[in-house]
Amino acid sequence: MNKVQKPSTGIVILAAGNSSRLGIAKQLLEFNGINLLQNAINVGKESSADHVVIVLGAKMDEIKSQIDFSSIYVSVNEYWENGMASSMQVGLKKLNEIAKLDQVIIMLCDQPFVNSKLIDSMINLQSHSEKNIIACKYGDTLGVPALFTKKHFDNLLKLSSTEGAKKVIYKYQDDCGIINFEQGSIDIDTIEDYRKLISKKT
Template sequence: MTNSNYPQTGIIILAAGNSSRLGQAKQLLDFKGEKLLQIAIDIAEDSLSDVNLVVLGAYKEQIKNEIDFQSCEIVTNENWSKGLSSSMKVGLSAMIENYAVDQILIMLSDQPFVTKELLNLMIKTQLESRKGIVACRYGDTLGVPVLYTKKYFEELMQLKEKEGAKKVIFNHLEDCEIIVFERGKIDIDTQEDYDQLLGKKA
């Protein structure tokens, strides 16, 4: 959904990993009748973002066969095994090259309780606070979803392979607005995580 009252926002959904601890593509796990990646794509499409982009890698062909990508662009990270930051940089590079965005919002494909309301709140919070970063707090950390204005694009592109985008948050806490999102700590890395999500006994 495009809204001219807000800065041009691009959402990057990171969905390139091979879910090594789970043993199958967590992007395609079902939750409440939808696949996790489809949930993320649909939420992004319903938000105040202007363009949405998904970064694929492992399981790329399988995912393409099972997910509706009509509302977003796909880019591929051939080096997905190098970690999340490599996928983030592939997505950010595509955003910079193809779209005149003022800011990006980074999402994962396995945080099932992210909502369009949360994404919209992050976009509105940036506009009101004028901060360069809007991050979510859950547990004892800050993390995704996270919004960065374009003044941080270069720093994000310079992250080393094993450094996550979280490093940029902590480098600039004075320029970071924080939104409490306790359910953000729920992500799916193992079968036990998935069983708990579905309400099954471990």
């Protein structure tokens, strides 16, 4: 009997923003001995995903000087000021140039408790379900990290610049599997957010 072929999975890590509310590059904030962006990259590389693309934009030179980009792909969103969807679309287009993907996982660089076990759980849930979206649930929301099969690639590419993956998740909620991930609510937008994060240091 032939083995079922493992779906080809790509990860897009969004890291193009200029951290305007924070005042410094959130990508380079340190938590547990590693900066947030390097941690996100390591998670992607340690997961069972096949390809990882990081999308840079603002503060690119500063970020590049402090990050190990080996074994991943880097794309630049020249129009990062247009919003998150524009960066997501740059990353998805890059992945589609690299390989014929079955699915993509959208990650942020500032969710420090995302780990490779969570990413693999999303991949496994998709493979054992008929759902074409796998989203994380935290608080009363569904959001990223989120997995989308190729069925929804066009929907992601049609988002306007200021929209995010959440719009597709909610529009097609009946096609969505859910993983509970309460720590997904922890992200870094302000200095106060960062202070709260480092108070949880493990």
